[in-house]
Amino acid sequence: MIDIEKPLGYINFDGLGGENNEVEIRVPGDRLDSLKRGQYVMLESNATGSSTLYLARIVRGPFFVPDAVSRDSAYARAAVLQADAVKFRPDFHGVCTAEILGQIVDEQELALAGTSTRPFPQAAVRRLTGEQIEKLLTLGGDIYLGELSGYPGVQVRLRSGDKKVLPRNLGIFGTVGSGKTNTSQVLIEGAAACGWAVIVLDVEGEYVEMDQPSSEAESNYKMKKLMDRFGVEPKGISNLVVMHCTGTEPAISGVSREFGLRFGRSDPYILSEILGLTDPQMERFLEVYFELASPANSQKQRQQGKSKPGLADFFADDTDELENVGVQLKEIVNVVKSRATNPQSQGRSSWQVLLRKLEKVQRYQIFDTGNDLGDYSELFRSGQVTVFDVSNSSNVWINNIVISDILRGLFSAKIKDRAGRLPPVMVVIEEAHTFVSRENVSRMGTTLDTLRDISRRGRKRWISLCFISQQPAHLPPEIYELCNTKIVHQTTGGKNLDALRSSAGDVNTAIWQEIPVLGQGRCLAIGAQFRHPVLCDIRPCSSNRRFTE
Numbered sequence: 400m401i402d403i404e405k406p407l408g409y410i411n412f413d414g415l416g417g418e419n420n421e422v423e424i425r426v427p428g429d430r431l432d433s434l435k436r437g438q439y440v441m442l443e444s445n446a447t448g449s450s451t452l453y454l455a456r457i458v459r460g461p462f463f464v465p466d467a468v469s470r471d472s473a474y475a476r477a478a479v480l481q482a483d484a485v486k487f488r489p490d491f492h493g494v495c496t497a498e499i500l501g502q503i504v505d506e507q508e509l510a511l512a513g514t515s516t517r518p519f520p521q522a523a524v525r526r527l528t529g530e531q532i533e534k535l536l537t538l539g540g541d542i543y544l545g546e547l548s549g550y551p552g553v554q555v556r557l558r559s560g561d562k563k564v565l566p567r568n569l570g571i572f573g574t575v576g577s578g579k580t581n582t583s584q585v586l587i588e589g590a591a592a593c594g595w596a597v598i599v600l601d602v603e604g605e606y607v608e609m610d611q612p613s614s615e616a617e618s619n620y621k622m623k624k625l626m627d628r629f630g631v632e633p634k635g636i637s638n639l640v641v642m643h644c645t646g647t648e649p650a651i652s653g654v655s656r657e658f659g660l661r662f663g664r665s666d667p668y669i670l671s672e673i674l675g676l677t678d679p680q681m682e683r684f685l686e687v688y689f690e691l692a693s694p695a696n697s698q699k700q701r702q703q704g705k706s707k708p709g710l711a712d713f714f715a716d717d718t719d720e721l722e723n724v725g726v727q728l729k730e731i732v733n734v735v736k737s738r739a740t741n742p743q744s745q746g747r748s749s750w751q752v753l754l755r756k757l758e759k760v761q762r763y764q765i766f767d768t769g770n771d772l773g774d775y776s777e778l779f780r781s782g783q784v785t786v787f788d789v790s791n792s793s794n795v796w797i798n799n800i801v802i803s804d805i806l807r808g809l810f811s812a813k814i815k816d817r818a819g820r821l822p823p824v825m826v827v828i829e830e831a832h833t834f835v836s837r838e839n840v841s842r843m844g845t846t847l848d849t850l851r852d853i854s855r856r857g858r859k860r861w862i863s864l865c866f867i868s869q870q871p872a873h874l875p876p877e878i879y880e881l882c883n884t885k886i887v888h889q890t891t892g893g894k895n896l897d898a899l900r901s902s903a904g905d906v907n908t909a910i911w912q913e914i915p916v917l918g919q920g921r922c923l924a925i926g927a928q929f930r931h932p933v934l935c936d937i938r939p940c941s942s943n944r945r946f947t948e
Contacts, residue, residue: 406523407433408493410442413517422517424524426461426493434461434495434524437549437934439532441503441525444518452503453518454511454527454535456931458909460495497524498907500931509534511930529553536930540564542589544582545629548921548934555924555935557586557884559593563927565825565863568854568881572871572899573888578920580605582886583827583867584940587784590825591636595863597784598809599827600802604650604790609942610639622939629938636942638783644801646764647791650945655788659768660804662728668845673799674756675842679749684757687734691726728766732757763797775808781822799834803846806864810853813860823861831866832873847877854881871898884926886935889917906932 408426422442426434434440434457442453468474468489478488502514509531529550533539538547540556547553558564569586573579584606587597599606612633616623626633641655649655667688671681735757739750760766772778778785787805789798809824828834835843835850853862866882868874872894879885879902887899900911903925910932914923920939925932 404525405430406443406525407440408495408524410444410518410520410522410524411494412520420499421458421496422455422499424457424460424493424495424497426495426524428466428490428492431461431463431493433526434493435549436460436495439527439535440497441527442497442499442518442522443525444522451516451518452506453514454500454503454931455497455524456500456907457495458498458907461493462495463491464494465489465491496909498909503535511535536933537928538933540928541593542586543938544585544589544924545920545935545937548936551628555933557589557926558928559590559595559823561928562858562861564884565590565595565823566858566861567883567927568863569865569884569886569926570879570882571865571867571886571888572895573869573890573922575869576919577869577888577890577917578922578937579867579869579886579888580944581920581940582888582922582937583829583865584609584942584944585937586865587825587827588636588940588942590863591638591782591784594781594822596779596781596822596824597827598778598805598824599784599786600798600805600829601650601786601788602790602798602829602833604788605829605945606784606786607641607650607655607788608635608945609784609786610635610637611943613939613941613943615939626939626941631939631941634941636784638780640783640785641788642785643788644763644765644792644797645768645770647789650788650790657768657770658772658787659765659770660800661771662731662766663726664771664808665766665800665804666807666845666849669803669849670800672843672846673796673803674760676753676756677749679746680753680756683735683738683746683749683753684731687731687738688726691730691734728757728761732761759794760796760800763792763794765797765800772805772808775805775812776821778809779812779821779824795833802828802834803849806853807849810857810862813857813862816860823863825863825865827865827867829867830869831878832868832870835875835878836873837875843875847875850881851877871895874898876902884924884928887914887923887925888921889915889919891915903932910934 407430408424411423411425414423436457438457440455442455444451465475466489475489477485501511504510504512529552533553538555540558542557542559544555544557547555571579571583587599591597612635616626616633642658643649643655645657645659667685671684676684735750735754738744739754744750787801789801792798806826813821835846854864866878885903890896890899896914910923920937922935922937923932924935
């Protein structure tokens, strides 16, 4: 039962302006220390003879208003302007605005429901305990993210076993230094501890030492205090695998294993988009690709008369086997070179430009080196974190080809796992705006279709995508549509804020006004698990991260 105590304040009569789910609270002067912005309160309305309870959050104020005189009266002005000389001050009270979050329909279970009513004037504003708030906002789970801002000890957690959370994908957004990388590492630690297989596409080499305990507390007293506050002990994850692209130097030597890709398993349409091929160049590339493809695959494409197959065309019976067409990049390059150097070739200039792009990719030596990832089964180990270190590839093409290949390989393995033996898997994509951006969305149709397909069909197979970006304005709207849970750190710039606001649903304007000034590590968490968007202080990660500030 919710405790009944002396009210913090009372609901005022409605005035003009404001939002229809907002109410004004008048706070007696002797209780002003008990209310603050961001606080959750219960509104108890008894005017109709029966008690109706509402959950609300203070979004503005408290502001201070004199009781018996006008704020512009000579008495009030003198009390302020001559405060160093006079000893009088008019009595005053507080005024604040609260957003109604829902109606409390079960005092015992603390269930929250939507409401189309409002509390009556004189409704009492009452305090809530941290435990009550945790239940009302459904903050419980087994992945420890941090604490509810303003409520030390009230933990914010995600539910690893709930299909509407991780499998519905996540987005982590924020400016440089806002704490988004720490948040992603906290999420990785939590998911791995709950038995998920985690794959990290690391473009900066920040995650390659996660098997070691955090070293920040040793040299940073402030960080040690922060870890003590959140109850975090420095500890590395128990199962870390680090891999780097063939032909590149690893971020850390001695522990990283080289990997390459099999060209014949790559989607030629996605490759065309990543390489930025024009329509004539793409036509010539596909012409050579299917000429060299295995006879069965080439005949299948021609019989179906498809100019642009989707992801399902690479699966037998829509679920079973990712076909290996057997084409190697060097074979493609040889044929393209012969046509680019043949004076009789039609569209010779397109052949020549295509040749230069393919030779550039070939120089990175990532394809057909004999150390490809096979059937990807080794990535599906419960609790294992596999970091693909692409920090030294020095080419965004290679990074995006790796991302595309891994996503399709993991999806293929999950599709074939009809018995459900493989553990849930989460793929963390750093700098997602370099993979698909708003600027090139018109020519990334196949890539976006693939992401949608993986999201739609992978959800029930426990595949989670986590997109991380410091430039949300550069992400296409399709990415936001894929992310059911969003974690927004400090974000500045009108375009970045507009991109996030347009995709975040019904979040109070006053909360958005806080986003540009959020401190490091503080964030707005929006997701289907939570009954309302919550401001959260993310805990420090317990494992080590390179390049910490």
